[in-house]
Amino acid sequence: MSAEDFPLPYQAEFFIKNMNVEEMLASEVLGDFLGAVKNVWQPDRLNAINITSALDRGGRVPLPINDMKEGVYVMVGADVPFSSCLREVENPQNQLRCSQEMEPVISCDKKFRAQFHIDWCKISLVDKTKQVLISQEVVRGEGILPDVGEYRPPAEALKARDYRADFLITLAVPSAVALVLFAILGYIMCCRREGMERETCKPQ
Incomplete structure (x- = not known):
């Protein structure tokens, strides 16, 4: 397998707010975007892996005002780890800003801003080198156990056990x-009551 055929293990998905999928599929627009990504990532190889409309991810149809766009997700893959700029969205301050629906502070956003408006809170970074794939061989059978003959119980008989002592303890102790x-x-109800009645009957 050649180096060009080997899958790109580091994949980043960007959400571009000011683009439709038809516009992004244009070769010159996609080329400009990949150029901006390459400028901040500096990989040896960089390819677009997938382009998806935001409508296919449950996004809303934009209103026909102010030239609003539907938005588009673009996944790219590279052969080197993510740059520090791409990982800035993972720091606690930017995570807090995203949770408050505020725009995070990304140092390399200006490299995109002239043409592409990136929603940095929706960026997804996937490192395929850390994903361990466990392959398990599946043995297919007919679901019928092999014929091993008649079942033979163990030759040694179980030792007899006397349960009388346990039975007596279980019943005798609670009964006593x-x-x-x-x-x-009975003493409290009878004897003590008679004594109290006698004391009550004594002349004053």
């Missing part, structure tokens, strides 16, 4: 406790 409690309750 119940009898003691019953005797105490």
Whole structure:
């Protein structure tokens, strides 16, 4: 496999707010965008991988006023890690600004601003070199177990166990406790009550 055929492992997806997909597909416009990306990324190889309309991602149809655009997602791939400028959106300050729907501060935005309005909060950076692909061989069968003959249980018999002691402990202990409690309750209800009645009947 030649170097040109090897997939580009570092992929960045940009959302361009002021473009329609038809405009972006024009060779000169796409060439200008790739030139701007190459200027801030400095890769040896850079290619456009995918171009998608924002409408296909659930975006709203723009109103026919002020020459509003539908927006377009452009994914590009390169052979070198992301530049520090592209990673600026990942710092905590810019993440906070994005969460508050504020525009992040990106030092290289001016390289695009003349022609392309990038929504930096929607940029996606994918490093394919860190994605571990686990391949597992699948063995296809008929779903029928092989015939291994008649089942034979273990030759050694299980040892007999006497459960009488456990049975007696389980019943005897609660029964004894119940009898003691019953005797105490009977004493309180009968004997103590008679004593209280006698004290009440004594002449003053």
